[in-house]
Amino acid sequence: MEHRTAVDPHPQANKHAAKKLRNIHHLSPFWNAIAHLGIGLFSLACVYPFLFVVVLSFTDETALAKNGYSIIPEKWSVDAYTYLFKTGDQLLRSYGVTLFITVVGTLLTLIIVSLYAYAISRSYFHFRGFFSFVAFFTMLFGGGLVPSYIVVTQVLHLKDTMWALILPMCVSAFSILIMRTFFKTMVPDAIIESGKIDGAGEFRVFLYLVLPISLPGLATIGLFAALGYWNDWFNALLYIDDARLLPLQSLLMKVETNIQFILQNAGLAGAGDRTDMVRTLPAETTRMAMVVLATVPIIFAYPFFQRYFVQGLTIGAVKE
């Protein structure tokens, strides 16, 4: 390295050259345009379907039936939304279920995972090896779907309960791995020792010393968990038959094949009303409106998520 920092005899000329060289650092205008075009188009393709569905949800039902799905509708309409807000009992309930499992599940995940990861991140924890193995072995081998299903339904009796939507996905070895790495790198044992010398117990140290400096890590796994709960439909597919416990994504799944479902569970006053509703039901646009309503919270939150996810990915990729 030393020989490179030799005294430059022509500082002025070199500066000039550096400016010229800087351009080489960029792509040529032609390839730059190609790069923007390619990446820009792909990026647009990633966002486009969502925009499309938003447009469809604001399309007039008859116009849609006549012309098919179209990005510039012949006639705009908010019927789908007014309809949903009028008859959306099931939708509201599903929103509630999803919100509930997202909040409770994420909190549980944060508590259990951070406690576990913290303990196995401490070099003075005597049973560290054993409990690390207990967690990480599950990344390698599992009983499989059928035994898990039988345990959840017949041993733990969670079928058709809210807990069937929360517990099975509340801990993962992967998030423990991320958190452990985080605690290991961010919280040296010396900090803990100093806290203990001041007379704090292990839990006090964890609560007042460790957690405050671990917020980025907590945010990462918290967001992972929240997103998982919000988007989950698989546990409902396995364990939930009761319509009152159906989360948003599963409701969408049911509606996809059967728009009647939302009607049957709409809790309308009279039976006569109901048939009338079926006739005037904006079926296609309603579905799309539901997709929009289920996605909007994520769309608004995700640019904010992104930073933490990228961070989390990078943290998770670093070992020890």
Next chain:
Amino acid sequence: MKGLMRWLKLVGRNKALLLMVLPGFVWFLLFCYLPMPGALIAFKDYQFSRDGFLASMIESDWVGFKNFEYLFKTEDAYLIVRNTLLYNTAFIILGTFFAVLVAIVISEIANKKLAKIYQTGMFLPHFLSWVIVSYFVFSFLSVDKGVLNQFLTWIGLDPEFWYSETKFWPYILIIVNLWKGVGYGSVIYLAAIVGIDKSYFEAAMIDGASKWQQIRNITIPMITPIIVIMFILAVGGIFRADFGLFYQVPRDTGALYPVTNVIDTFVYRGLKVTGNIGMSTAAGLYQAVVGFILVLTTNFIVRKINKEQALF
């Protein structure tokens, strides 16, 4: 006796940390370890008993490898293994290729603000559930209203029945998978590219290397170790399929099973639809065991290449 005393003393000294792992430990026992012996169902003629899981396990007769025999005699066994392996191979190869390509292009784009916007856009699909994605796909492929059929009729071709023709689905599934995963997959490669020591590029520039030469001779070789590791790690999971992709996107259409059924969907259907618990468990166990061997082998290979990157 002395050993026990010593052990109890250790437990006492570590009791705070032991209390901390307790909730997680109980969770792992209940949701991960308790199901493991349940895999023995694969060797039993499983009958539900009123007295619960344990009673059903004990009362059901042992049938040895019968369930596996039945499984491998069906045509399904061949199809699901073939589909799982071929799709995952395509996903790994194409996914890696495009993720690396995107990462390199993004890192070369001079306008950092625009690059950030592109990246934000590409990240979006990762945050959406497969249910939502299946709606997106439907808006393109719907037979009477879909965009694709509108386009086909517009250019004078016959509309296609997308949800009943098996021949399109390998392409559709691969495209949808790439669409959802490439933006997210590029993050690690981008991080690796950003991490490359700038002096390499400066030295190359001084030597008069063009942009292409820099990419070919610096960027790609510098991120090759990461690519190799990610690639091999992905191979470790090649026996596991993304249930959502294969169940939601084709809308669980029976006519498409030959090209959309993978091990995971087969196991699910055996459990919830056809009720063939024994065969379904056998398939699940087969998947778990092969997966286990693959991950171990993978880790062994990764360890040989770069100890740092190995899982354990």
